[in-house]
C-alpha cells in the first residue's frame with residue numbers, strides 16, 4: 001500500500017471516527033448525551049405554521065439569545081396532507097426550511113411527529129378526510145388508522161432522512177415523539193389502547209432514525225421509548241425505567257385564550273420556580289410550551305372556541321417580541337442552570353431540610369464541581385435559610401441557585417428585568433370601505449343539495465367552510481289561529497354547535513352560539529310566519545373542530561334537531577324529519593371574494609350606501625404597507641364575528657363580539673398555579689387585535705377583506721402597530737439590592 005493510500009485511509013478513518021462521535025444521541029438516568037457530552041437541555045416550543053417563514057429566523061435567534069438549546073415542534077398532518085396523497089410543504093408548512101434554520105442557528109430540534117398533536121389545532125392535527133376512511137377509529141388498535149398513521153410518520157421520517165436532518169446524519173434532530181399524551185386515553189379504553197401503544201412504539205423504532213423516541217404523559221411506556229411529563233410542575237415525576245433521563249416536555253408557560261374566556265397568564269416567578277424545582281430533582285430536559293405561541297391563522301384554531309391569538313403568555317409574544325420580564329427572567333435562569341451543568345450532569349443531589357418549608361439540594365461531582373439549590377416552599381412568607389453557615393434571604397415560593405455552592409446568582413422570585421407592556425398605536429384608520437351583501441339562499445335554489453332529515457355538519461362540508469345552510473319550507477294554512485291572534489309560533493332549533501343564525505323568509509330572526517364549556521346551543525324564539533309557504537334558512541357555523549378527548553372525532557357539529565314549531569292549530573309540528581336542502585359555504589366564499597380576482601367579480605357598494613350593522617356582509621378596502629418594521633395588527637373592536645383575509649391569506653376568525661367572562665382579581669405569583677389562577681381582560685373582547693404578518697403585505701394596494709356575520713361598523717377598523725413600553729418595577733429592584 002502506497003504512502004498516499006495510507007494517508008487517505010487514515011483520513012477516511014478519522015472522518016468516520018469524528019462523525020460517529022458527533023453522530024450519537026444516547027442517554028442515561030442523568031442526562032442526554034450528545035457528542036459524548038452529558039447535557040441539561042433547555043427547550044422551547046415554536047410551531048412553524050403559527051408564524052411566517054419570514055419571522056422564523058428572528059424567533060429562532062431570540063430563542064437562542066434566551067438560552068435555549070432545543071426547539072420543539074409538532075408536525076401538523078392536516079397542513080401537510082390536505083387531501084389524501086396530496087402533500088403541502090410550502091410557505092408556513094415548509095418544515096424542512098424551518099428545521100434547517102434551527103440548525104443554522106446552532107440549535108437542536110425535538111420533532112414531535114405525533115401525528116396526533118392536540119395543540120389547540122383544528123381536529124388535533126388530523127386531516128378531516130381521515131375520519132371518512134371506511135372502518136376507521138382514531139388512536140386505537142384499528143387497522144385503517146394504523147395504516148394511515150404509519151404512512152404519514154414514514155413520509156415525514158423519510159423526508160428528514162433524505163435531507164440529512166437526524167443527528168447521526170449530521171442534522172439537528174436529536175429526538176422525536178410518537179403519539180402524544182396517550183396515557184389518559186389508554187387508561188380509559190384498556191386493552192386495545194395497550195396494543196396500540198406497543199404497535200406505535202415498534203413502528204416508530206422500525207423507522208431507524210438513530211435518535212430516541214419519546215412518549216409524553218404515557219406511564220405505561222414500552223421499553224424502547226422514553227416517557228416524559230407534561231404539566232405546570234413536574235418535579236415529582238419519575239420515568240418508568242430509572243435508567244431513562246427525566247424529561248419535562250410541556251412546561252406550560254401560560255395558557256391559551258378561548259372566545260368568551262379571559263386571557264390567562266402565568267407569572268414569570270412561578271414559571272422559573274417550576275423549572276428550578278424540576279432541575280434540582282434530577283431533571284435533565286425541560287421544554288417551554290410555548291416559547292412562542294403565535295397565531296392560529298385562517299381556520300386552524302381548534303374547537304371549543306380557541307381564539308385566533310395563540311399568544312399563550314409565552315416568553316416571545318404572539319408578534320415575536322420578548323414579553324418582559326418573562327423572557328429576560330428565564331434567560332437569566334438558563335445562564336444560572338448552565339453554570340451548574342458540570343455538577344448537575346455528574347451527580348445526584350443530596351437533599352436536606354434545614355427548616356420549615358426549606359429544602360436544600362447539593363450536587364457535588366467527583367471532579368469537585370458543586371452546585372446548590374436553596375428552596376423556600378412557603379407560599380406566603382419569605383425566609384432566612386442558613387447554608388454552610390451563611391444566611392440566604394429567600395422570598396416566598398422561590399429557589400436560589402448557587403453554581404459554586406456559595407454565591408447566589410439567581411433567585412426565581414427576584415425579578416431584575418424591566419417589564420414591558422404591549423402598546424397598540426393606530427397608524428391608519430378611516431379606510432375607504434366597500435360592502436357586498438351575502439345572499440340568503442332558499443330551499444328551492446337549483447344548486448342546493450336535498451336530503452331527508454337533518455345531517456351532521458362536517459359530514460356535509462368536510463370542513464371546507466365554517467358555514468352550512470340548512471333550509472326548509474313550512475306551509476302555513478290561511479286558517480291558522482296565530483294569523484289572527486298575532487301570537488307567533490315558537491321555533492325551537494337544537495344544534496350540536498357552534499353558532500347559528502336563523503332567517504325567516506330572508507330576514508334575520510335571531511343568533512345564538514355555544515359557550516366555552518358547552519358548544520351545544522338551542523335557538524328558541526317566536527317567529528313571524530305568513531299564510532302560504534315560509535322559507536326557513538338556518539346558517540350553522542362551526543368554530544374549529546375538537547382536538548382532544550377520547551374519540552373526539554365522533555363529536556358532532558351542526559343542526560341535528562329536533563327542530564319544531566309550537567303554537568299551530570295542530571299543536572307542535574316537528575320539522576326534523578322533513579326534506580331539508582343544504583348549501584355548503586357562503587356565496588362569497590364560492591366567488592373567492594377574499595382574493596383579488598374573486599373580489600372583482602361582484603358589484604360592491606360604497607359611500608353613503610355602505611352596509612353598516614348589517615349581518616352577513618362582506619367588506620373590502622385597500623391600504624398601503626406602513627413604513628417601518630414594527631409588527632402590525634387590526635383593531636377589530638367595532639366588529640362582531642367573522643373571518644379576515646389580507647391579499648388572500650387567512651388572518652383568522654375574528655370574534656370581538658364575544659366578551660370575556662372570568663375572574664380578574666389580583667394574582668400572586670406564589671402558591672400552586674393552575675390555568676384559571678391569573679386572568680386578564682374580564683369584560684373586554686376575548687380578542688380585539690389580530691396579527692397581520694408584515695410579509696403578507698406589498699408596498700401598496702393591499703386587499704383587506706372582512707366577512708362579518710353579526711353586523712359591525714367597518715369604518716372604525718384600524719391598522720395598528722405593536723411596540724413595547726418599558727417600566728422598571730422599583731419595589732423589585734430594591735428587593736434585589738437588599739438581599740445582594
Ligand SMILES: *[C@@H]1O[C@H](CO)[C@@H](O)[C@H](O)[C@H]1NC(C)=O
Nearest residue numbers: 029242280281282348349351
Ligand atoms: C435522583 O436520582 C437518584 C437515582 O435515581 C435517586 O436515588 C434520587 O432519589 C433522585 N433525587 C431526587 C431529588 O429526585
Ligand SMILES: CC(=O)N[C@H]1CO[C@H](CO)[C@@H](O)[C@@H]1O
Nearest residue numbers: 117118119120181256289548
Ligand atoms: C390532553 C391535553 O389537553 N393536552 C394538551 C395540554 O395542553 C397543551 C398546551 O395547551 C396542549 O398542547 C396539549 O396537547
